[in-house]
Amino acid sequence: MIVIDKLVAGYSAEVDILKGMTLCAEHAEIITLLGPNGCGKSTLLKTIAGFLRPRQGSILLQGKDVSTLPVHHKIRHSGIGFVPQTENVFAALSVRENLQVGGHYMARQEARRRMEQLCSTYPVLGRKLNAPAASLSGGERQILALARALMPRPRLLLLDEPSAGLSPKVLLEVFEAIVTVREQEQVTILMVEQNAMEALRISDRAYVLSMGAVALTGRAGELMNDPQVRELYLGGRAA
Ligand SMILES: Nc1ncnc2c1ncn2[C@@H]1O[C@H](COP(=O)(O)OP(=O)(O)OP(=O)(O)O)[C@@H](O)[C@H]1O
Numbered sequence: 657m658i659v660i661d662k663l664v665a666g667y668s669a670e671v672d673i674l675k676g677m678t679l680c681a682e683h684a685e686i687i688t689l690l691g692p693n694g695c696g697k698s699t700l701l702k703t704i705a706g707f708l709r710p711r712q713g714s715i716l717l718q719g720k721d722v723s724t725l726p727v728h729h730k731i732r733h734s735g736i737g738f739v740p741q742t743e744n745v746f747a748a749l750s751v752r753e754n755l756q757v758g759g760h761y762m763a764r765q766e767a768r769r770r771m772e773q774l775c776s777t778y779p780v781l782g783r784k785l786n787a788p789a790a791s792l793s794g795g796e797r798q799i800l801a802l803a804r805a806l807m808p809r810p811r812l813l814l815l816d817e818p819s820a821g822l823s824p825k826v827l828l829e830v831f832e833a834i835v836t837v838r839e840q841e842q843v844t845i846l847m848v849e850q851n852a853m854e855a856l857r858i859s860d861r862a863y864v865l866s867m868g869a870v871a872l873t874g875r876a877g878e879l880m881n882d883p884q885v886r887e888l889y890l891g892g893r894a895a
């Protein structure tokens with residue numbers, strides 16, 4: 657579905673943050689990206705989404721090279737949805753307006769139908785349609801950010817730490833929403849997470865990144881039981 661080959665990218669001409677990143681995801685897979693702070697996880701998602709232009713390497717989406725397409729093109733034509741790590745909702749806008757922003761490129765009728773559908777999948781949004789996003793709880797905000805990205809029916813969803821700052825119970829609700837998305841929409845999900853164990857539980861495969869490259873990859877179940885991964889990312893806990 658998506659094949660990323662030897663991707664090199666950075667914010668300035670002198671410094672490479674991604675130093676030859678190679679990974680792939682199949683149709684409707686959930687993939688978790690793990691790794692220490694600053695290793696380039698968000699930079700990878702931003703490069704796939706089109707905010708950064710890679711210096712080398714390629715990003716093939718369903719066989720088509722999209723590596724140099726700008727972000728608006730990727731949202732509108734390539735079927736990529738992105739939920740950034742911070743500032744992922746428009747706080748001053750209502751829930752309805754946030755969803756409308758997500759449906760900006762859609763025909764009005766279709767956007768309205770899609771909004772109704774998402775509000776029935778995530779009833780909390782339907783109940784709070786007129787509330788400002790600033791008034792939502794952390795978990796509700798993450799659901800809104802997810803639904804906003806889902807408005808134009810993306811084929812690939814990039815989620816940057818969807819469970820950051822959430823209590824264990826709300827974290828599970830957000831992950832449940834992600835699993836529902838995959839089941840209902842057959843969308844491929846690339847998700848950066850710090851809550852490694854919980855993320856691996858809902859994932860098919862995972863990549864462990866280190867200093868701008870892939871250090872380790874495997875089936876989520878295998879990585880959960882890998883002593884090195886347990887030690888580094890799971891606090892040594894048993895799976
Ligand atoms: N907008 C930016 N301009 C310049 N450098 C940046 C920018 N954003 C990130 N960086 C640098 O790129 C490197 C990788 O950052 P990135 O945000 O991709 O890390 P991360 O793996 O997502 O970390 P975290 O787990 O803390 O979110 C860091 O050294 C960071 O300082």
Ligand SMILES: [Mg+2]
Pocket residue numbers: 697698699741816
């Ligand atoms: Mg990050």
